[in-house]
Amino acid sequence: MRGNSHSQTGVRLGEHSTSRYYAVTKAFRNKNFKTYDYSNDIGLLQIQPEVQFNAFIRPVCIITDPTKVPNVKTFRAAGWGRTENEKVSSVLRTVELNELNATECYNLFGMNLLESQICAGHPNGDTCEGDSGGPLVHQMNMEGSLRYVQLGITSFGRSDCRNGGVYTRISSFIDWILMVVNTYAVRSPPKIQFRGGSFGK
Numbered sequence: 001m002r003g004n005s006h007s008q009t010g011v012r013l014g015e016h017s018t019s020r021y022y023a024v025t026k027a028f029r030n031k032n033f034k035t036y037d038y039s040n041d042i043g044l045l046q047i048q049p050e051v052q053f054n055a056f057i058r059p060v061c062i063i064t065d066p067t068k069v070p071n072v073k074t075f076r077a078a079g080w081g082r083t084e085n086e087k088v089s090s091v092l093r094t095v096e097l098n099e100l101n102a103t104e105c106y107n108l109f110g111m112n113l114l115e116s117q118i119c120a121g122h123p124n125g126d127t128c129e130g131d132s133g134g135p136l137v138h139q140m141n142m143e144g145s146l147r148y149v150q151l152g153i154t155s156f157g158r159s160d161c162r163n164g165g166v167y168t169r170i171s172s173f174i175d176w177i178l179m180v181v182n183t184y185a186v187r188s189p190p191k192i193q194f195r196g197g198s199f200g201k
Contacts, residue, residue, distance in 0.1 A: 009023065010047075011047055012080070013051065014056040014057050015091070015092045020057075022048060022051065023047060023048050026045070028046075028180050028184070029043040038155050039116065039117070041155040042170075042176070042177075043133070044181070060135060060137060060147075060148050062150050062177070063149060064174055066171040066174055069151065072099075072151070073098060073099040074097070074098055075099070075118075075151065075152065076136075076137050076138070076148075077127050077135065077136050078093065078134055078135055079127055079130065080092060080131070080134075081093075081129055082131075096122055097136070099118060099120050100119040108164045113166060115169070117168060118166070120136065120164065120167060121164025123163070126158075126162055126163065127161070135148075135152070135153065138151055150170060151171070152167030152170060153168040155168050
């Protein structure tokens with residue numbers, strides 16, 4: 001697993017000196033998560049205060065119709081995890097990755113992956129310890145704008161952080177994501193405006 005051994009009570013959004021911490025108010029882990037193969041390795045966090053988007057904090061797109069997810073073989077992963085010289089990176093780092101076929105992945109991990117997992121790597125870089133939960137994205141045209149679409153979540157990899165890692169395939173969990181969001185989303189009360197006037201006349 002590419003996570004940290006200590007528990008987190010907050011998350012950091014943004015980049016470099018512009019990052020800001022947000023308190024985690026609720027955490028949701030998929031109840032079917034299995035530690036022996038990291039299947040169903042997905043969770044959602046509810047944070048406060050409400051996120052204000054700016055030049056350094058932007059939402060990533062998730063395609064909620066699994067039939068419309070593009071069949072792409074190249075990705076970009078991002079994280080604050082371990083680098084060659086640091087236990088935790090002081091800056092947000094990204095790496096370009098290519099999807100690996102089933103044979104390449106079996107040779108790396110000695111296990112057959114599930115349809116709900118993506119195997120990806122690159123000879124020049126990889127995700128590492130501390131990157132778990134980070135996004136695996138692909139840039140594409142969304143309604144006329146070039147946007148990053150999240151297709152995976154960093155799950156686990158080799159301890160030497162070389163050659164490849166395994167990512168949770170988001171399209172396999174759309175129903176679960178929507179159920180959690182629709183059930184637990186904090187919704188602002190409707191804004192009611194008194195428009196004046198008199199009643200009964």
